[in-house]
Amino acid sequence: MAYAARDALVFVDPLVPADRSDLQEELDGLVRRHGKPVVILTTLQFHRRSRDELVARYGASTSRAKKVLPEGVETVQIRGAGETMVWLSEVRALIPGDRLLGGDPGGLRLCPESWLRYLPSKMSQAQLRKALQPLLELPVEVVLVSHGKPVLSGGREALVRVLDAGGPRGSSRPRPPSAGRP
Numbered sequence: 178m179a180y181a182a183r184d185a186l187v188f189v190d191p192l193v194p195a196d197r198s199d200l201q202e203e204l205d206g207l208v209r210r211h212g213k214p215v216v217i218l219t220t221l222q223f224h225r226r227s228r229d230e231l232v233a234r235y236g237a238s239t240s241r242a243k244k245v246l247p248e249g250v251e252t253v254q255i256r257g258a259g260e261t262m263v264w265l266s267e268v269r270a271l272i273p274g275d276r277l278l279g280g281d282p283g284g285l286r287l288c289p290e291s292w293l294r295y296l297p298s299k300m301s302q303a304q305l306r307k308a309l310q311p312l313l314e315l316p317v318e319v320v321l322v323s324h325g326k327p328v329l330s331g332g333r334e335a336l337v338r339v340l341d342a343g344g345p346r347g348s349s350r351p352r353p354p355s356a357g358r359p
Contacts, residue, residue: 178272178321179207180265182247186211189263189272190224190323191231208235216240216247220274221260224323253315257298258308269318271332276305277339279325285339286325306340313337 178189186208193200208215215237219225232239241252241261251264255276263272280286293300300308317332328335 179204180250180268180270181211181213182216182249182265185214185216185247185250187247187250187263188215188217188231188237189321190220190274191217191227192224193227193231204231214238216250218250218252218263220262220272220323224274253312255308257296257300258293258305259296262312264315269316269332270321271312271315271317271319271336272321274323276309277320277322277336279322279327280335280339282326283328283331283335285320285322285328285335287339309336309340313340 178191180187180189188204191204193204215231215235217228217231217237217239218241219228219239228239231237238245240246243252246252249265249267251266253262253264253271254260255262258276260274260276262274262276264270265272275288275292277285278288287302287305290302293302293305298304313333313336315333317336318330320328320332320335322328
């Protein structure tokens with residue numbers, strides 16, 4: 178995923194297969210056209226795929242420190258889930274790694290419970306639903322998933338549906354930092 182922030186070109190979880198020189202050329206052209214610094218963000222350890230190669234190629238930054246993120250780009254750490262999602266406030270887009278997947282048309286689903294066994298906490302899907310609750314504080318319109326079809330409108334409603342699927346939410350939900358509210 179590529180996003181042109183005001184002060185940087187951001188790639189999230191980039192994957193450029195070695196046999197796709199056409200894709201590499203397209204990325205090179207994108208970087209040249211934008212003429213901005215490149216920032217590469219990863220949502221979880223399994224998505225570091227082409228990160229190091231692109232860092233070397235473009236002299237990119239990989240820091241997720243809030244004070245150095247491009248304007249309008251925030252990170253939302255999902256506690257205990259081994260994932261840091263990316264929030265693009267200007268376009269109201271959420272970019273998860275593997276914890277939220279594309280579901281039915283216009284919908285989302287949680288990752289399989291088997292994917293959670295790799296976490297030190299051995300989180301259950303019920304615990305994951307709880308950890309994802311702060312996302313409901315964001316005015317999400319779009320969810321750009323790594324697996325499955327993206328949600329291109331009604332993102333918050335899709336989040337509500339997937340997070341309510343496990344039972345009632347608690348009434349007190351922690352708010353994510355700054356959350357890009359308009």
